[in-house]
Amino acid sequence: MGEERSWCGDPTRSAGSRSRSPLIWSWWRRPFCHGPRRAAWPRCSRCRWMGLAGCCPTTRTSARWRQSGPASFWPALAPAQWTFQKQSPTPAGQRLRCSNCSPVGAKKMRRRGNNVARIGVFVCHCGLNIASTVDVERVAEALRNYPGVALATDYKYMCSDPGQGLIQEAIQEHDLDGVVVAACSPAMHEATFRKAAAAAGLNPYQVEIANIREQISWPHQKEPEEATRKAIETVQSLVEKTRYDEPLIPLELPITKRALVVGGGIAGLTAALEISDAGYPVVLVEQADELGGRMAQLSRLYLNFDDSENLLESRVEAVLHHPLIQVHTGAEVTDFEGYVGNFKAAVSKNGGRSASEPSPDSYDVGAVIVATGFDLYAQQNLPEYGGGRLPNVVDGLCFEEMLRTGQVRRPSDGRVPREIVWVQCAGSRDPILHCSHCSKICCMYVAKQAIAYRRTIPESQAYVFYIDIRSQGRGYDEFVQYAMEELDVVYLRGKVSRIIPVEQNGRLEVWGADTLSGQAVRVQADLVVLAMAAVPHAGSDGLARLMRVATDESGFLAEAHPKLRPVESPTAGIYLAGAAQFPKDIPETVAQASGAAAKVLQLFAQREMVAEPTVACVDEALCSGCGRCVPVCPYGARELHPWRELSTVNAALCQSCGACAVACPNKATTVRNLTTEQVLAMVEAMLT
Known part of the structure; x- marks a missing residue:
């Protein structure tokens, strides 16, 4: 720290002297300029880079400067680490450019724009998806005479191997500076066409995709003329954009190969085990004092009634004794910053709310899996069902506890209930008063509970009020049919309006409607079980803000794309698993946790992370x-x-x-x- 550095390449200036443009050495030992006036430093006239960090921001490659003034301009300003190409002084007034922006050099580094570009246009038929509406031959013909277009052609399937070969041959034969492919959505095949162009020697970031299928052909199926006109204009606009596309090189970033898993339920346990079994350390943070999450509160699992506790216990033991997994229970993530491959997270006991707790532990991690699970909608929000007021009205998790302990009793007096009514969609599928979303798991766990109840107390009677039965999954519909036909569980299609107490013996009367018969229904029961809506975990909203993860209208964490990126959040490096993303059952939760872990392992398998330079x-x-x-x-x-x-x-x-x-x-x-x-x-x- 006591060593003095020279300023502006002049050893006579000490580090304590003032200068308009001092050369400061940062911790990575690369110089950059400070001060409001930086005109003395060489600046590229195109990319505006000042030549002080060792690479051009446009291409991220080492830049050697081309001199445009007297040779005496350089020695007084340039540090010894800079390298310059020897070149004769150019005429006065010529702009200075780094070699990556200079007109000389490789073809792929040439400047584009105005009339110097040579762009190839390739129009895809996509079978009949595009060609049945858009006149693709007419689009190609219109672009052949467009300024800057050196080639315009059409092909049935541009994404096929022959179609990609057509693009590669055209790039080499016509010396193309850019490519515009008029085809489907860039999300489908942009990477395909960029890879093909790169194989032919063209920078992949000089390839543009004009979406004429989803945005033109499909919406205008009954308007072929309008669709063709719109396609021509869209492709022309992409040609103009391609004129000014710069040749870019992907960014290379280091990766911290340690994962953070937030949530100790079955999703978090599965993800942590799969990452650690691959040889990477994992930090597991659970807000509760014990691992297991909601699965620890279940009795048995549908469809085959496996014991939930036995299945979960093996996972918990494997996590607790794994040498690469560090477990924090009763803790929360209280601070979070960084970017994919280089996050920094602070973990505090009790969320840092206790003054007696030590300072939070800080961890450098490369990826995060959020598996915070779900909560149940509060019964107090349903006064018409006696929520929080009638002791014999319970939620699904409370009844699971009864089944798990083998003590199916009424909370009010401990008597065995002979008649139980289940009310599905309690608080869900009600966009006006409560939650608009479907909780997805209710139909199946209600059928499981009704079956378990009838098996435990054979002389009992079970009723289920439902709006729709949504049993999606292999064997799920047969499972519900088994409850109806084999165990005589009575399913009533209709909405429950209210639940009122009956004076005799503390029984309850459920008022509803049977929409199949068109009649009002009143059923007396000893116990009512509400299939409450599944809502986001109480702490997930704050965690989403902390990690800058988007949420949907219901408050669940949103995925980057529902079809193509279902386990990724819009924030790179943060992945979703389990009911934190949306309500789901155990098999789907485990599958998504494995998918999220695979994404983390895919990231960690890279020596350096490649990021988009755009x-x-x-x-x-x-x-x-x-x-x-x-x-x-x-x-x-x-x-x-x-x-x-x-x-x-x-x-x-x-x-x-x-x-x-x-x-x-x-x-x-x-x-x-x-x-x-x-x-x-x-x-x-x-x-x-």
Whole structure:
């Protein structure tokens, strides 16, 4: 720390002297510029990089500078670590460019734009999905005469091997600078076409996908002329965007190969075991004092009535005695920051609410699995059912406790109930007063409880009020039919309006309706079991805000894509398992936990993590440090540098949404390959 560094390459200036553009050495020992005036440093006229961090932000490759002024300009300013290409002085007034932005060099590093681009357009028929509505030959013909298009053709299936080969041959034969594929959604085959272009020598980030199937062909099936016109304009706009696409190289980020699992239920236990069995350490955090979650409260599991306690006990013992799993019970995650591969989490006992507890433990982790489970909707919210007021009205978990202990008794007097009524959808599927979602598991566990009750007390009678029976799964419908036909469980299709006490013997009377017969129904019972709605765990909302994980309208954690990315959250590196994402039964929970663990292992299998380079970047010459971009970023990727008074971007967190670019009053922020210039060019192409 006592060693003095020279400033601006001049050994006569000490570290204590002032300078307009001092050269500061950070902890990673790479110089960067400080101060409001940085004009003395060499700056690339295109990517605006100042040459101080060893790589060009546009391409993330080592940059060697091309000199555009007198040779005497360099020695006084350049540190010894910089390398320059020797070149004759260029005419005065020529702009300075780093080699990655220079017109000379490899073809894939050339500047695009205006009339220098050579773009290939490939229109896919997608069988009849597109060709039955859009005149694909006409689209290709219209693009052949469009400025900057060197080739336009159509093919039946562009995603097929012959279709990809057609793209590769065209890139090499016509020396293409960019490719536009008019086909299906980019979510389907963008990676396919980028890989094909890269194999032919074209930078994959100069490939654009025009979605003319989901956005044009399918919505306009009865309007072929309108669909064709719209397809032509859409492809033209993508051609304009491709003109200015920069050749990018994916970012490489280090990975901390330790996982954090939040939740000690069957989902968290399964995920922790599968990750640790692969040789990676795991930190398991459970809010309760014991592991097991909701499964520990169950008696037996449908369909085959396996003992829940025995199945769970083996998992708990395996976790507690695993050398790579560190378990924290009675604890919560109280602080969380970082990005995929490099998170930092603070774990505190009792959520840090006790002053006597020691300081929280801090862990560096590379991935997180959230398996916080679910709670039941409060009975007090259902006064018409006597919730919280009538002792003989209980919820499903309370009845599970009776079955687990073998003591099916009324809470009021301890007598054995001879008639029990189950009320399904209690608090769920009611968007006006309660929860709008279906809890999914109620139909099956009510059938299981009714079967177990009839087997335990053969002379008893069971009634089930239901709206619909949703038994989805192999053998599930047969299980419900068995309860109806073999054990004479009476199913009444209708909504229960109220539950009132009867004076004699503390019995209850359930008022409802049988929609199949169209008559009102009144059933007297000794005990009423409410299949309460499953709602998000009480602490999941705060955890979602802490980790910046999106939630759905019901409060459950939202997945990135319901079909293609069902176990991933929109925040990279954070995965979902179990009922934290939505109510689900034990088999589905275990399957999703295994899927989330597989995603973590896929991440840890990489030596370095590869991230998309199409992120936001800041022009330091325009940035005023106002900080407006920081609060608008939904991913926490923006922050102000503590002493440079400039906004910075965490490329690993950035998801290229562009919110910061919109908020910037100085236009200092742009998203790579989605600049203002590109957007305006696309709009102009659509309007002309």
